[in-house]
Amino acid sequence: MEDLLVKYVRNECNREEEQWVIGWLQNPDNEAYLRGLMRKQWNNPCVTDVDSPNWQRMWLDISQQTKHVPTEPELPLYRTVWQQVIRIAIWVTCIIALGFSIRLLRQAQLPADAVYQSGDKPYRHILLPDKSAVILRKNSTVKVSSDWSGPNRKIWLNGEAVVLVARQPLGFRLQIHTGNHVVTETQEARVYVNRKKQSSQVIVEEGTVNFILQKSGLLDKMKEYKLERGDMAEYNEGSTQLIRRHVKPSAYTSWTKEN
Template identity: 20%
Template sequence: MTKELVLLYFRNKSTFQEDRIVEEWLKSSPANTQQAMKWMDELSDEEEKLFLKVVLDGDDVWKKTIEEINLQSPENQDRQQDRTKSWIWTTYRHTHRYAAVLVSILMLAFAIYVYRIHSTVEVRTDFGKVTEVILPDGSSVILNGNSSLKYAYSWKEAPREVWLEGEAFFHVKRKADRSRFKVYLSDNKTIEVLGTEFNVSERALKSTIFLKSGKIMLHLADQTHQENIALKPGELVELEGDDVKLVVPKKVVNPEKYYGWTKNKWILDGTSLREMLVKLEENYDVHVDTENENMLDKRVSGSIPLSLNNADTLIADIANLFELKIIRENRKITLVTTE
């Protein structure tokens, strides 16, 4: 266990899976709890005040915890067991009882802190990094580089909803009560889901929603009108500003083009150099120029591997696909013809 992960946990910056790892570590040994308390000294004043408030607010819980420990105390056990064993409980009382109370209080403080303070979870990915997130209902989200996902820590009394910036592939579990799953995007765009698999790319220049299976409803709203678009498997919606167009991939698009990145490959289906360089900048934060504008309209088909956290390899693959040469001057990268 690392100090960094424990502090992320208490600052509400860890993922759902990381929360579980930290909690299991805390429960496994009193020494781990003590170590975590030392690391908590690095929390800010505001975070410390918030933690203290949680402890004070948990007074009823403390009483219940101590009562439960007392029920297991030597006095109660002696009434139920043979007097000849009383010396064992006496030794236990002097050596372990107060330590048990202290550890239980500390652990309960951690638990209260988690469930009170972790009201919202935010997961952010670095450029070039892909992360899988397991949501409270068991649904999974594969988050592409330079993306963020927000959701409530617990959905027991909260709706199933997330807020997305960037790109993600969703596998949403269908619930017995048929409760809806919502994805909130920018500009009053909302995706409403039952149980399905779909890909969402929410970037500055364009938004795309591709449905692999199931059924979703896209809600669009602005100050003048509202529009609802129902998607069936294989359908794609592209939004560029106020321009909304519906494309049926069975006729013109390879569906894997929109979720191949989750398998670490880039599916190219008549993809232009312009599209590829835009994706490169969105996901890897690397800007690449070209020798002239006409080069940007060239197109290729096929696939190339995605090199996580290695934009240079990807740039080299793109240059080879289009038979171009890479020129580097300081931090500027330019693609030029080989002639």
């Protein structure tokens, strides 16, 4: 380093070396090294200028030069804050986009949803992937989602059925969709469901369920009602009328025990 400083004092440095020396001298951590050279020179006054430059004079000259070295202006605080916000927003957007891409790719690889019909038979027993079951009455249909890995496992019912929901893992729900705006979800229950035209009827035979009305508008709030054993909820999508009362479930499910 001393040789490079000597070259600088003698104007023998190229442009790159000159900028490096000035940057080195601007670093406070290097001041002790230069002061050590000064002290060494003071203790040995016999050293000629040819062998070693006057370090003290060089220090003063350099300090004057470095005052005129242009420095990068500091950005206003509001600009740095906005830059951080923009960076975070970009990262969040990328993560969300990646998540949606993975989800769409995964869904594209899944098989099609399965559709079951009872036809003219009095009823049909269908076993679901989580060991739940659907007992379809005559002329009824159920569509079963092919994706049961997520917390919301779904079936879509048209007609009349009894759904025996097996115990779900913690945080998971089985969702029974009837019509465009009615979802019945539960962790474990035995539920009678009847979907005809624009009317959805749900009766709890065992367990507890959430009867959910989903509005079509984005600003409309979703309404949710808790139903327990013997509770019935009936919703008409045409009139948007909801009827809730207590009934005897066996009066509606006795057909499952016939024959």
